[in-house]
Amino acid sequence: MRICVICEGSYPFVAGGVSTWLQEMMMAMPGHAFSIWAIGAQRRQKGRYAYELPKNVEGVKEVYLDEMRFGRFRPGRFPKLSPGEEAAVRELLQCRAPDWAVVFRLFFDRKRNLRFLHSEEFLRLAQGICEPHAGFGDFFWTVRSMFLPLLYLIGDDPPEADLYYAISTGYAGVLGSMASLRTGKPFVLTEHGIYTREREEEILQTNWVPPNDKDLWIGMFYMFTRCAYMHAARVTALFQRASMIQREIGCPPEKCAVVPNGVDYARFSTIPPKADDGFVDIGAIVRLVPIKDIKTMLYAFAIVSAEMPNARLHVMGPTDEDAEYFEECEQLRADLGLDGVRFTGRVDVRAQLARIDFTLLTSISEGQPLAVLESMAAGRPAVTTDVGSCRELLMGAGDGFGPAGICVPAMHQSALAEAMLLLCTDAKLRRRMGEAGRKRVFAHYRHDAMVERYDGIFAEARGDRHGGNRI
């Protein structure tokens, strides 16, 4: 089967959980041919991949949002909209429930789409939907810049494939829907986190969206998500809670499925326990980005370090994604005088885990972190924040294996420090939890089992589509 994977802001440009997951899944499916449809933020990423593409990846179609130039600007006419088209576009601009088939049919060409944003038709529609008491100029320009990336992206032809597979909603989900409607091929969606909620939080916190426009922006991302849910043959989540949120947002329950992440059990379970060398080594397998909350990690470790001078923290992961943040973390480390902290950059996780006693994750938001699964498979307990499916991973949903680590509230320095100190001082507890983790991974989170599930879902989606939309 030829599968086109649609990635937004991740593979193959950015290293990290989702990207690594995809890379490994593609490598584990040599029977399928993949192509990547990658939405990147900046053109300078072009051709600079964080991964060596697996052999069964046939091509990468890259599209960059900072490349949204449509040639020299010439405002032009746009054909008058039919009543049906007008209704669909009005719904679209109001971020409600547009008829996406009409939208995709109408906006099939980038230049034409830009003309629409400069047309009197667009002005008339904007005048029609602007609230009477709202400032019209701001509304008009906001709506126009909001929909520019969408119209840019959907004005492109999808790569040829037998199945379209998006690994997030957002623009990737809309492109999957568009490709499916235009080509008649099935579309499958997997969400690692809940994209809509992440965007919502980001927009609520950001300064670049004026307060009055935040509802509109958030509404747009919810609309994108509903579009993807509506057109996907199957929507998978990594854990139950995520699947529930998908249903809350509007995904039809019959499309929902939970497919947990998996790790290469054989590869990690054979890592021997760390020999006692007088130090307690804590490993954080993370990208150096704000969402991983490295600063709280450093503050918490400062408390640990004060009580346990023989504790060491190894922060393992790429540092170049947000250079400014990395610099701030470096500065903080120096200010706190944390000699036991080391930023290693990107490393071979398996080799490093051999030198680690337990792992640490302080993220503010997560899906189902591979780093925790790998740590568990290697028999290393984990201290994590209570985000995404971390609690489910560490505690198990009543599987009888017992806890595989300690879960604490996000951004809670002293709780994190306390948990770390407990594991630092109690080697027996580490071993017990490590063992529980290893057993849980073997039972529920093996990579081969995961690949099999996805293989089944792809085959089912394709068969279903051929068999007449049974979903």
Place this chain on the structure above:
Amino acid sequence: MAGIGFELKKLFAGGGAIRKVRAYACAGIVSSGTMLLSMALLIGMQRLAARAGAGEREREQLVALVVYAMLSSMLLTSLLSTLLSRFAADMLYRGADDRVLPSLIGASVALMVPGGMLYGLMLSRAEAIPALDRALSWLLFMELIPVWLEMGYIGAARDYRRILAVFASGVGAALAAGWILLHFGMPAATALLLSLAAGYGFMLVGFMGVLNRRFSKGSGSAFAFVEWLDRVPSLAAIGFLNMAGAFVHLIWMWFGPLGEAVAGPLRHAPTHDAAAFYAFLAMLPTSVNFVVSVEVNFCREYRRYFDFVGGGGTLTEIREARDCMVASLRQEVFRLARIQVCSMAAYAILMPYFLKKIGFTADMIAMFQVMSIGYSAYAVGNAMMLLQLYFDDRGGALLSAAAFFLANALVTGWTIHGPPLYCGVGLVAGGALLYAVSLTRLFTYAARIDRHVFCGQPVLPDERAGRWTRMARWFEGRTDAKGGVGR
């Protein structure tokens, strides 16, 4: 004409826009005022030469040397003056005051080098004229280039009192120097050329002083403005066509039945030229009124509309402000036209009594009257063309300027062998067409201003670098390497 044609989208960002509009309006009066004053000065010089007993040939040569210097420099600078106004306005808008004056220096150099060579080449072939007189004409030409360019910036200085003082002292200096030199027996043409060069030299320095007081010390490349040839290339064409349109009939006539050779390639058409100079003065009422009425009435409505557009006005407020603005525009334009027509009628009827006294023939008076009509139509049409630039309708302004130039050139060429009454018909045709085109376009555009304001702004800036942009960046790089250029 500082401040014209700024991009509307910049208005939305708030403050400062209206200041530019005013600067532009002031510049309008300053630049057309300078031209009018120069014509008046030329007429004064002719009278002085006649009183000093200069022979007809000597007077002809004097006038030709002055007229050639003036027209050549005006045509040459018109290529850049509108563009520079826009550049200066954009820089002021960005708060980059220090980038303004270097562009004046850069543009002067860019025009003086090739212009000086070509003009010198032409003069070198007029061997019948004394070399000293030709050299003085060349000097005058070289002085006038920066003087005309200064006019584009002076409006932004808004130091009306000093501007007027510089004008008055320049004209006074020229006339006084002329009178003194003649008194000491210097040949009339040489004396008067020298005094004109002194007068304009005085203005050049005086205006520079005014500009230096207003703008901060210069920094950066003097040629940064060439990038604007990529951004708003039509402004170069608009400036040139508008200026060339105002004089093309004069140049045509030099080669027609009324034309005569002065010396070498220099020609004139004495009867037609004299009639045209006096007719040119008919434009004065519009020049003054444009500033007074536009400044006071239209701008208020214009500002209100754009304040609503950029400052959170509701749809109802925007629509209401738009209707008021268009109504005000209509009222102001037609008031301008009425005043121009009435004052032109009075001028064309009363002036002949004076013209007869200074030796105008019946034919010359007829030419004067026809051209007064032509220049009046041009004055009002030109005002509307400038209003098109208020709305950033560069396409419309280009259409108006091109229509004016082509109609004047073609109709003058077509009627050149007709009776004297037909002299000036080309200008009337050009002026009328300019009036019709700019009127229609201005009001059609203004009526749909919402569309132009909202739909016409690019969603994304086009940041591709054209030939001129690359050249500007190259100059910028060199300047940076040298550690910046002061003045």
